Amino acid sequence: xxxxxxxxxxxxxxxxxxxxxxxxxxxxxxxxxxxxxxxxxxxxxxxxxxxxxxxxxxxxxxxxxxxxxxxxxxxxxxxxxxxxxxxxxxxxxxxxxxxxxxxxxxxxxxxxxxxxxxxxxxxxxxxxxxxxxxxxxxxxxxxxxxxxxxxxxxxxxxxxxxxxxxxxxxxxxxxxxxxxxxxxxxxxxxxxxxxxxxxxxxxxxxxxxxxxxxxxxxxxxxxxxxxxxxxxxxxxxxxxxxxxxxxxxxxxxxxxxxxxxx
Amino acid sequence: xxxxxxxxxxxxxxxxxxxxxxxxxxxxxxxxxxxxxxxxxxxxxxxxxxxxxxxxxxxxxxxxxxxxxxxxxxxxxxxxxxxxxxxxxxxxxxxxxxxxxxxxxxxxxxxxxxxxxxxxxxxxxxxxxxxxxxxxxxxxxxxxxxxxxxxxxxxxxxxxxxxxxxxxxxxxxxxxxxxxxxxxxxxxxxxxxxxxxxxxxxxxxxxxxxxxxxxxxxxxxxxxxxxxxxxxxxxxxxxxxxxxxxxxxxxxxxxxxxxxxxxxxxxxxxxxxxxxxxxxxxxxxxxxxxxxxxxxxxxxxxxxxxxxxxxxxxxxxxxxxxxxxxxxxxxxxxxxxxx
Numbered sequence: 001x002x003x004x005x006x007x008x009x010x011x012x013x014x015x016x017x018x019x020x021x022x023x024x025x026x027x028x029x030x031x032x033x034x035x036x037x038x039x040x041x042x043x044x045x046x047x048x049x050x051x052x053x054x055x056x057x058x059x060x061x062x063x064x065x066x067x068x069x070x071x072x073x074x075x076x077x078x079x080x081x082x083x084x085x086x087x088x089x090x091x092x093x094x095x096x097x098x099x100x101x102x103x104x105x106x107x108x109x110x111x112x113x114x115x116x117x118x119x120x121x122x123x124x125x126x127x128x129x130x131x132x133x134x135x136x137x138x139x140x141x142x143x144x145x146x147x148x149x150x151x152x153x154x155x156x157x158x159x160x161x162x163x164x165x166x167x168x169x170x171x172x173x174x175x176x177x178x179x180x181x182x183x184x185x186x187x188x189x190x191x192x193x194x195x196x197x198x199x200x201x202x203x204x205x206x207x208x209x210x211x212x213x214x215x216x217x218x219x220x221x222x223x224x225x226x227x228x229x230x231x232x233x234x235x236x237x238x239x240x241x242x243x244x245x246x247x248x249x250x251x252x253x254x255x256x257x258x259x260x261x262x
Numbered sequence: 263x264x265x266x267x268x269x270x271x272x273x274x275x276x277x278x279x280x281x282x283x284x285x286x287x288x289x290x291x292x293x294x295x296x297x298x299x300x301x302x303x304x305x306x307x308x309x310x311x312x313x314x315x316x317x318x319x320x321x322x323x324x325x326x327x328x329x330x331x332x333x334x335x336x337x338x339x340x341x342x343x344x345x346x347x348x349x350x351x352x353x354x355x356x357x358x359x360x361x362x363x364x365x366x367x368x369x370x371x372x373x374x375x376x377x378x379x380x381x382x383x384x385x386x387x388x389x390x391x392x393x394x395x396x397x398x399x400x401x402x403x404x405x406x407x408x409x410x411x412x413x414x415x416x417x418x419x420x421x422x423x424x425x426x427x428x429x430x431x432x433x434x435x436x437x438x439x440x441x442x443x444x445x446x447x448x449x450x451x452x453x454x455x456x457x458x459x460x461x462x463x464x465x466x467x468x469x470x471x472x473x474x475x476x477x478x479x480x481x482x483x484x485x486x487x488x489x490x491x492x493x494x495x496x497x498x499x500x501x502x503x504x505x506x507x508x509x510x511x512x513x514x515x516x517x518x519x520x521x522x523x524x525x526x527x528x529x530x531x532x533x534x535x536x537x538x539x540x541x542x543x544x545x546x547x548x549x550x551x552x553x554x555x556x557x558x559x560x561x562x563x564x565x566x567x568x569x570x571x572x573x574x575x576x577x578x579x580x581x582x583x584x585x586x587x588x589x590x591x592x593x594x595x596x597x598x599x600x601x
Contacts (some may be wrong), residue, residue: 052491077493088485090348091538104481105493111268136538152484156492 003065004029005160005191006051006080010059013046013215020046021057022215030159033186034193035202038212039236044195045085047212048162051193052082064159077105080160085168087149092136095148099123102155123154126181128174142169150178154185161185163194167201179205199240199251203227211235227251271542274535278549282330285556289326290318292563324458325450328517329556329573331458332450333524335465335510337551338544340525342472345479345540346503347408350533351588354525357398357411358418359391359508363515365422365429366390368442372429384460384516391512394418395505408486411500448519448574450559457517468510469548475499476541483540521574523581524551530588 006028013021021043028034036044050057053068053076061068063079071079081102089098102123103116112120124130127147132140137148146169153161163182167175175198182192183205196202202209203223211219211226213235219226227249232240238253290302295317297305304310305318339354346352354360367387376382399406402414426446433439478499481489490496514521528551529543536542555577562571 049487052487054487054490073495074493077491080491082488082491084485084487084491086485088488089483090485091483091540093483093539094537097537097539098483101481101484101492104477111265149484 002030003062005064006162006193007062007065008051008059011047011050011057011061012059013043013050013055013057020215021050023059024212024215024217026210026217028160028191028193030189030191031186032191033183033205033207034191034210035206035208036193036195036210036212037197037199037202042212043215044212045164046215048082048164048193048195051162052076052080054082074105077156077158079158080162081153081156081158083149083153083161083163083166085164087142087145087169089137089145089148092138094134095129095137095140096120096124096133098137098148099129099151099155102152105156119155119157123151126154126184127151128177143171143174146170147174147178150181154181159190161190161192161194163192165195165197167196167198175201199227199232199253203249203251224249233257267537267539267542271536271546274532274546275549278532278546278553282549282552282556285553285560286326286330289329289556289560290322292560293317293322294563320454321452324453324455325559326556327458328450328453328461329559330552331461331465332514332518332521333528333555334548334552335468335514336521336524336555337528338469338472338548339507339511340527340551341529341540341544341547342475342479342503343507343525344529345475345482345543346500347412348482348485348540350530351526351585351592353523354507354511355419355522357415357504357507358394358422359504359512360515360520360522361419361422361426362394362397362508363387363391363512364446364520365425366393367516367519368426368429368446371442371445372433372438374434374438381456381460384457384513387516388460388464388509388512390422391508391515394422394512395508397421398504399501406497406500408500411504444572445519446574447572448521448577449570449572450518451570451572453517461513461517464509464513464516468506468508468513471502471506472510473544474502474506476544479544480539480541519572519574521555521577523577523585524554526588527581527584528554530584 004027008024008026011021011024024047038044046055049055051061063071063076099120100112107116124133127150129147129151150166167178170178182194186192206223209223209226210217218235219231227242229240229242232238232251237257239255239257240251240253243250291297291299297314301310301314302318305314336354343352343354343356344350366389367383370376370383370386397418398414401417402410430439430442433442478489478494481492481494486496529547532546532550533543536546558576559573562573562576565571
């Protein structure tokens, strides 16, 4: 049995007096597609950032068996790729150059190798953005930019992908496209941890669903096990109908359990 | 980078280098004493008469070299800061190093320790730039965020400006005050090879530090978090850029006074030619800065005026309206774009 691609125990993130992530234990094996859901401010983004090493955290984190603090930064970047929220591009680089940034952890020179070019071309083909290769990224629509951001992460060819709301601002078609890309990555021996807001998409996509609330994992299992009306009421403060669509549970939030929080 | 982009960059850099060399040649030929190109060439290789040799080798050559070095380091510093800050409006003066270097030099003049052409002056200016970095780190902390760093830079700049004002205020006599005021304007007039040699090591060190992080600047296109996830230690990179700018720009201020706006304008002119790539823009920006300052320094010798107009005044007169135009064009992004 190989080491888990992501392992955390006692993981705690504090911002001053506020605890964003509280004593989380998590192990993600190769082949898993793990989706994290939770209310706003539950600590989902902080959990991902701590796993990448972007925010100071206490507890233990290991990436493919190596503790994060002793993992050199370039090697860490070859083991995990992180897709932040928002898909920001500060300069109007050509799409192909943006996707090629995913190869930075592997290259020493400025020129792309054949392997780099292949990875970039495959990532662009998989996300359906090959026809935009030479367009400045800032001229693309929100959905197109989101796919460019996903392509950049895919081009890194890291075993582990941590994605923060990869489907935000995508239409239903490309939500499924992006989810399928990430699922294929997991199926081919990688692992993906994705934060999603859409409970229906999360339930359809996830092999394993985590619910994070007040910085702690309050449920961890298959969507069928985790998505219960009681759990959603306790976590999100919503009354939800759980219906089965083609054998998969779908949660439809219907009303608030109590008065709206101002 | 694709192979075609690599070739385009080579052509661009080659073309800019030819332009800089042509401007340097022009700079050697222009001055109060009219020298025809053959005598300039002869003087350069040790021929011609003694007067022509002195004019070309000891008066005009150091001046032309300093224009290239200072313009180049300003262009490179601007490109590096714009890459780090992901903002085309960033300028080398942002972290306070030029202001602190100016204060260091002015303090020396004011205390009567040195005249404007003495070697104590550049040493004090470079010391001022390095002290400003120390102060910046002290105020902002070693792993400061960009915003804190910018605010701390503003504070350091203000402090240095106050020091300069005090030095002017306490100037022992009106001549010293005038000397300081003129020196602050920025000029390449009457500089010698000693100035070139004093500035060179600091500029070379600064250039090495600034060119170091070209890959990181490209990664920063994706924002700080994505860049960090790609394996770049941003706290270290920020410090490297701050120290590199202080050394490169501080050395320039040390020998020529304050020359503004070249660092802002130079990268802007070449950025579209490298596909807006913040890594590929660095070397062309340096060459474009060298060309700009050399051209400006030729212009001050051609503009008819009582005495020579200072080159720092010319770059500011051209640069400030350019800056205003850039802000107006980017007003929408600046107000509602990414933070």
